[in-house]
Amino acid sequence: MKLLIIDDETGIRESLKNIFKREAYTILEAEDGIKGMELIERERPEVIVLDIRIPGRNGMEILKLVKEKDLKSEVIIITGYADIELAIQSTKLGAFDFIEKPFSSERILITVKNAFERYQLKKIGFEKIEESRKRYEIVGESEGIKRLKEQIKKVAKTNSTVLILGESGTGKELVARNIHLYSRRQFNPFIHLNCAAIPEELVESELFGHRKGSFTGAIENKVGKFKEADKGTIFLDEIGDLSLRAQAKVLRVIENGEIQRIGENKAENIDVRVLAATNKELTEEIKRGKFREDLYYRLNVVVLIVPPLRDRKKDIPLLINYFSKKFSIELGMEEKKFEPKLLEYLKGRDWKGNVRELRNFVERVYVFIPDQIVKLESIFSIFEDPSFSFPQPKNFKNYKVYLHEAEKRFIEYKLKFYNYNVAKTAREIGMSRVNLMKKIKELGIRSKGVEERSPQHDVEEESPNSRGQGAP
Ligand SMILES: Nc1ncnc2c1ncn2[C@@H]1O[C@H](COP(=O)(O)OP(=O)(O)OP(=O)(O)O)[C@@H](O)[C@H]1O
Numbered sequence: 001m002k003l004l005i006i007d008d009e010t011g012i013r014e015s016l017k018n019i020f021k022r023e024a025y026t027i028l029e030a031e032d033g034i035k036g037m038e039l040i041e042r043e044r045p046e047v048i049v050l051d052i053r054i055p056g057r058n059g060m061e062i063l064k065l066v067k068e069k070d071l072k073s074e075v076i077i078i079t080g081y082a083d084i085e086l087a088i089q090s091t092k093l094g095a096f097d098f099i100e101k102p103f104s105s106e107r108i109l110i111t112v113k114n115a116f117e118r119y120q121l122k123k124i125g126f127e128k129i130e131e132s133r134k135r136y137e138i139v140g141e142s143e144g145i146k147r148l149k150e151q152i153k154k155v156a157k158t159n160s161t162v163l164i165l166g167e168s169g170t171g172k173e174l175v176a177r178n179i180h181l182y183s184r185r186q187f188n189p190f191i192h193l194n195c196a197a198i199p200e201e202l203v204e205s206e207l208f209g210h211r212k213g214s215f216t217g218a219i220e221n222k223v224g225k226f227k228e229a230d231k232g233t234i235f236l237d238e239i240g241d242l243s244l245r246a247q248a249k250v251l252r253v254i255e256n257g258e259i260q261r262i263g264e265n266k267a268e269n270i271d272v273r274v275l276a277a278t279n280k281e282l283t284e285e286i287k288r289g290k291f292r293e294d295l296y297y298r299l300n301v302v303v304l305i306v307p308p309l310r311d312r313k314k315d316i317p318l319l320i321n322y323f324s325k326k327f328s329i330e331l332g333m334e335e336k337k338f339e340p341k342l343l344e345y346l347k348g349r350d351w352k353g354n355v356r357e358l359r360n361f362v363e364r365v366y367v368f369i370p371d372q373i374v375k376l377e378s379i380f381s382i383f384e385d386p387s388f389s390f391p392q393p394k395n396f397k398n399y400k401v402y403l404h405e406a407e408k409r410f411i412e413y414k415l416k417f418y419n420y421n422v423a424k425t426a427r428e429i430g431m432s433r434v435n436l437m438k439k440i441k442e443l444g445i446r447s448k449g450v451e452e453r454s455p456q457h458d459v460e461e462e463s464p465n466s467r468g469q470g471a472p
């Protein structure tokens with residue numbers, strides 16, 4: 001633990017050294033600002049005790065430099081009575097505390113000790129931030145991604161509202177997290193709110209909170225997401241799905257920094273940075289009367305566009321290797337390598353689901369392909385089987401009707417796969433033969449194979465289809 005004392009009076013330096021002689025600090029000293037700055041850069045002391053009036057560079061200048069250069073040292077300012085204004089200003093600039101001359105040894109001991117503690121805590125905080133930055137790293141070296149990363153670093157330093165646009169699975173959430181992690185709000189909360197996932201009647205309470213008893217069902221006080229994000233960042237994901245009513249309220253927060261809990265008649269000030277994302281065409285939504293134009297213009301100030309994967313094919317091999325490493329660690333497996341021919345093929349493939357689809361693909365490789373070196377030939381079995389289509393939920397209204405259809409398709413598919421061998425199908429899908437027969441009748445599965453087979457034929461026999469790739 002290094003403590004640097006910067007003071008031009010030898011007497012003060014001596015008395016400070018004396019006060020700290022029992023502490024386990026390595027004490028460094030400087031009699032002017034120039035030497036002080038030199039020592040700060042070279043020795044990186046955790047704590048600095050700094051006289052505000054010193055020759056060379058004055059204390060305020062040094063404090064500013066320490067903060068600008070992000071040197072992380074905690075600075076304690078020593079002032080005379082006449083400099084009280086300056087001292088107050090110094091804490092605004094980020095000084096840990098100030099102490100007036102003449103000071104008691106007790107007070108300075110405690111203040112320095114606290115400063116070391118805060119340094120430690122902050123260090124842990126920085127390590128966490130570093131960890132998060134790694135976890136949410138944006139991988140890619142294409143022009144599009146390089147530009148995006150530069151834009152992120154720039155907007156992160158501001159407090160502007162940012163609208164993040166891009167197709168599904170391109171990495172919009174990742175962008176939002178990066179903006180927060182590179183901003184001055186990094187130590188404060190990041191609240192992710194998926195607007196599409198909240199039922200209409202709960203949106204307001206979710207966003208702004210409510211008072212107990214303000215409506216039926218409000219049995220407890222509730223803190224809203226905006227309040228949770230105070231001093232930090234709120235990420236309004238899928239903002240295109242927010243109801244018009246909620247849009248009006250969000251607009252008000254952005255304009256005035258005010259929220260109002262349901263059942264409360266006073267508004268409350270908060271300090272939240274708003275990030276929003278959508279894969280909808282908001283201008284179209286405005287035309288359809290689904291999105292407020294005024295909110296759109298508020299959000300549209302800074303827009304980041306995340307390019308689709310087809311415009312940055314160069315990144316595909318990088319992303320594959322990145323996910324491969326990630327899954328190998330997550331699953332505790334040795335890292336798989338993708339042969340060059342396969343990488344070439346994947347680079348040329350159409351990834352409609354963008355990076356998300358690519359990531360899921362690599363995960364399936366880890367689950368289904370045991371080879372250490374993954375070859376082009378091996379991967380076709382894990383792409384979606386075009387001969388099977390899942391019933392689309394949007395075409396069904398009733399839950400039971402939907403399940404009936406899904407069950408039917410599943411069993412039909414499996415029966416076909418096992419050459420209509422009912423006994424084998426039953427065993428493979430984990431059902432008794434009797435139950436499977438019942439299901440076949442119940443679901444009205446008509447297939448020549450099943451009807452014509454007599455029960456004797458249902459004894460174990462290996463179907464040619466079930467060899468090789470394993471069960472579908
Ligand atoms: N450049 C990238 N580097 C590393 N991982 C990425 C990258 N882009 C996306 N991902 C990963 O791909 C997945 C999808 O990304 P994300 O959820 O951010 O997409 P999105 O644009 O928000 O999609 P949606 O519109 O469907 O919500 C996540 O697991 C994310 O970590």
Ligand SMILES: [Mg+2]
Nearest residue numbers: 169172173237
């Ligand atoms: Mg998303």
